[in-house]
Amino acid sequence: MSGAVEIAGVGLHRFGRFDGTSVVDLGLVAVRAALADAGLRRGGFQAAYCGTVYSGVAAGHKVLTALGLTGVPIVNVEAGCASGAAALDLGVGAIRSGRYDCVLVFGMEKMPAGIIRSSFFEPWREEAGLAVTPAYFALRAQRLMRESGVTREMLADVSVKNHRNGVHNPDAMFRKEFSVEQVLSSALVCDPLTLFMMCSPNEGAAAVVLRRGGRGGVEIAASALRSHLPGSVLGEHTPLSGLIDDTAPPPTSLAARAAFEEAGLGPGDLDLCEVQDTDSARELNSYEELGLCGVGEAGPYYAAGHTQMGGALPVNASGGLLSKGEPLGASALGGIVELYRQLRGEAGARQVDGARVGLAHTVGRGANASVVILKR
């Protein structure tokens, strides 16, 4: 198929906390693993795209400098939580356009613990107490409880589900099961969200080598990146105001529609999804925004068990960000690496049997949302 793009290899530095290790060191591990997996240990890619948010000037260049693989164009990409997906989107587009045959895409991050202090917020918003991202998450959670049949127990159970899955992921930060009661009784962050319903910003790296398709590998069936439309007050662009009469579709829905159209597939064709679970409510929101269920149906859809392992459409078999943590530049590519392994039947104890089509979703600051569909 003309314009087809496939994955030649993947690599990961596990997500967690690694004192004394620089972000470049993390990136090196992921990039070397991906190049080795693709049979390109000493180069052969024609461009590189690096997603990262907090790594400073030309961070991607430092990784490739250390490997002696410079000279090709190297582009560092920042798009909040979707940075890695934005880098991937550029790489896919570059191959589709015919400009390159093989590109390296990677993402890496090293973040402090706790609420992220983001230069996104003007100083006065911090001073006024309005730079409080978890509170925006909590408002979305409350809306789901009011309009989508979601309960506090369900919010807790999403975390239970993802941690249960994460036990089987050696690359995850938290590999421990929790009960609904433990999640509900963990520290209250912003009502109704408790600490164990939130993911941890952390450290890690992921890399993917893309090449022109047609060699029988796992194919990028679609890659779509979208920003928000004006109107909503609950989006990741965390505005100060919006419209009561808000009919603007969220960026995730825009990206999902574009991706399904590009792939010629629909939600019913998916075998598994990796979706943004920055907090439990974000995962449930994503079900509706991606079209896995109808608007207002996230609660009953979750309660029916579809997204559990063994269900019709397992979501976050990797353990999600709730288990892995969220190194911003790397997290979206972490989802791609997971799908690649799942579609190749290499996911071990968390394998989704017979997986052929998977969707990876990220949404974050900007707002930016990405939806990538992989198939074999």
Next chain:
Amino acid sequence: MSASRPVRDGLFRDCGDGTARLLGARCADCARYHFPRAEVCPYCSCDSCSAADLGPRGRLWLYTAVLRPPPGYRGVVPFGFGVVDLEEGVRIVARLTEGDPARLRSGQPMLLVVEHLHDDDGTRVETYAFAAAEEG
């Protein structure tokens, strides 16, 4: 009496009667209101917006509370955080003076007020916030 300053100029106006107004604008083309005030409409990109004060009355839509000081914040916790729908068709994300969500309910009338954040070298730093209002 100590001096006071808004947390940022151009956000709100203290009416002196216990209420405040947000300094917003209305687009001449799409007729929608926005806040904070800008020359270009954030909904339709038209560049002929005119100043309009917003508030003080609205109804609470969503709410939570912030329990620990977020980055860069020097005021007291807990404080309320929520979304209030104004009569002008604008939805405002703002602080709420009520820090206990159990004492709030969706749809309740709210009033825009000036709230004391903290003192900066003897100067009172103020912002806008919504307080629960009497039914009516």
